[in-house]
Amino acid sequence: MGERPLTDEHRDALLFAHRIRPGILARLRMAVAILAQHPSATLAIAKARLMGKRVRAAQARAALLGLDHRKLWLTRRDRRIANLLSEVVPVIEERDLVVLTTPGHTLVSGSQERLVRTFAAHPHRVALYGDALDVSGDRIMPLLRPAFDAEYLRAVDYIGPVVAVRRTALDAIGGIIDLDPEAPALDALLRLAGRFGSDSIGHLPQILSIGAAVAAGEGGRSRRAGRLAIVRRDLVRAGEGDVATRMDEDGVITLWRSLPDPVPSVSLIVPTRDRLDLLRPCLDSLIHRTDWPDREILVCDNDSRDPETMVYLGDLAADGVIRVVPCPGPFDFAAMNNRAAAVAKGRVLAFVNNDVTVTDPTWLDRMVREALRPEIGAVGARLIDGRGRIQHGGVILGPGGLVTHAHRYFSGDAPGYLSGLLATRAVSAVTAACLVIEARKFAAVGGFDAGAFAVDFNDVDLCLRLNEAGYRTLYVGGAILIHDEAASRRWTPEAKARHEREVTAFKKRWGPLLAQDPHYHSGFDPDLGTYTRLRSGWQMTGPVAPR
Structure with missing residues (x-):
């Protein structure tokens, strides 16, 4: 029996983006309706569950129904939470330590002692921040933060108002009296990062404080204006006063960096083998819905045989709209892209899968502005699948023992955890389904490693080698495209065997980094x-090293 497509009515009821969520009975009805429409997937979930494969069943259910943050919510009846809420303590003045905070936020018992010990053990750290519990609503949400990222902090105040600073470091940036009263911790962190470097600011991955969190777009006009002013002053101090800033309705600040005149040429590289049903909308969108004045399109043709595809490519090539780069032989994603990059004329390379389509004409402009920065390597985009859900929000190392895409199966218009889907921020890697990089940087690290990763992990490996070479990888949440992931791939026995070899090679090369993504x-x-x-057995408080 054929499976009916997921309707907007059923899909939307389960997606995280809704500001007013339906009740549990409504969600249950919608879930049952979706499961009934997809009997094969439902049977696979039930089979995995009956066989004791709970993780596989949960992942399959998530792929069908979508994901949200509901399982993160805690209640005051949770014993761990009750203990923390009952043991809040006032901030005690320390001779060498200043804890910046605002009304409504309190340290949990033992936090100050842990901060003092951590500063003593790590003398190069000038500031420390931790995690928090947001108790602003009926439910309690743990705010588990990543390692320090000034890029992210400029876009979203993801760290919050509780920060511990060495008094000597605070005096070096003008002291408390010189900090912006609307967001003193944010102001201090950006100043400290500029003065002492980002590595001087550490994250202690444990619950240190409790309070009512302020979402990125909330907090009143004065706080929003204060955040924007803090970021602008930080840009001026960094010698980037010409960067334009804009705060959107979600409270996320976007930076628009200036472009050289004339703008650099961009080579858009699209690998394909037949599949005109995917290729035509992809190329049409690159040609007609991408705002960039100086660009070329290179199609890596991997032995296409379909007559319609051949005519289509021939006509576009004859009109000078594209260049076809012949790439004969077995499918080798890395080698095909490398071959096209070698003959590309652009200063900037934009790798785009043939199952990607453009919806926002500014996507390339947003990504190129970041890719041109000397310290930036690869730049990735927010990709949304055919069901309107997040397919890619950056790559995270470690989950499942390998890598995964951040926020996968969340709603395409969800802000993401700590507004991470909306912001421009550092990540460990991005997918090559849409990856922008300067040609010289790509060449400097040898391009994609076709020998070890012909099809899988070549993009992550590229990003990790760029990171190792001193560049940073960025995710640009404002660059949005549609990606019908792996629509053109076929899982033959040979493909499965090749995948296993590449898994082994990836773990051998990057195994230590898979322990914990910063x-x-x-x-x-x-x-x-x-x-x-939350991970089973995770200790909210306790001894842990900063990162």
Whole structure:
């Protein structure tokens, strides 16, 4: 029996983006309706569950129904929470330590002592921040933060108002009296990062404080204006006073960096083999819905045989709209892209899968502005699948023992955990389904490693080698495209065997980095979707090293 497509009515009822969520009975009815429409997937979930494969069943259910943060919510009846709420303590003045905070936020018992010990053990740290419990509503939400990222902090105040600073460091940036009263911790952190470097600011991954969190878009006009002013002053101090800033309705600040005149040429590289049903909308959108004045499109043709595809490519090539780069032989994603990059004329390379389509004409402009920065390597985009859900929000190392996409299966218009889907921020890696990079940086690290990763992990490996070379990888939440992931791939026995070889090679090369992604928190369950559930046995407080 054929499975009916997921309707907007059923899908939307389960997506996280809704500001007013339906009740539990309504969600249950919608879930049952979706499961009934997809009997094969439902049977696979039930079979995995009966066989004791709970993780596989949970992942399959998430792929069908979507994900949200509901499993992260805690209640005051939780014994761990009750203990923390009953043991809040006032901030005690320390001779060498200043704890910046605002009314409504309190340290949990033992936090100040842990901060003092951590500063003593790590003398290069000038500031420390931790995690928090948001008690602003009926439910309690743990705010588990990533390692320090000034890029992210400029976009979203993801760290919050509780920060411990060495008094000597605070005096070096003008003291408390010189900090912006609307967001003193934010102001201090950006100043300290500029003065002492980002590595001087550490994150202690444990609950240190309790309070009512302020969402990025909330807090009143004065706080929003204060945040924007703090970021602008930080840009001026960094010698980037010409960067334009804009705060959107969600309270996320976007930076628009200036472009050289004339703008650099961009080579858009699209690998394909037949599949005109995917290729035509992809190329049409690159040609007609991408705002960039100086660009070329290179199609890596991997032995296409379909007559319609051949005519389509031939006509576009004859009109000078594209260049076809022949890539014969077995499908080798990495080698195909490398071959096209070698003959590309652009200063900037934009790798785009043939199952990606453009909806926002500014996507390339947003990504190129970041890719041109000397310290930035690869730049990735927010990708949304055919059901309107997040397919890619950056790559996270470690979950499931390998890698996964951040916020996968969340609603395409969800802000994400700590507004991470909306912001421009550092990540460990991004997918090559849409990846922008300067050609010289790509060449400097040898491009994609076709020898080890012909099809899988070549993009993550590229980003990790760029990171190792001193560049940073960025995710740009404002660059949005549609990605019908792996629509053109076929899982033959040979493909499965090749995948296993590449898994082994990836673990051998990057195994130590899979232990913990600095841009993700160890408190999240590694066996379900990202940002959805706390890891079993995770200790909210206790001895832990800063990162």
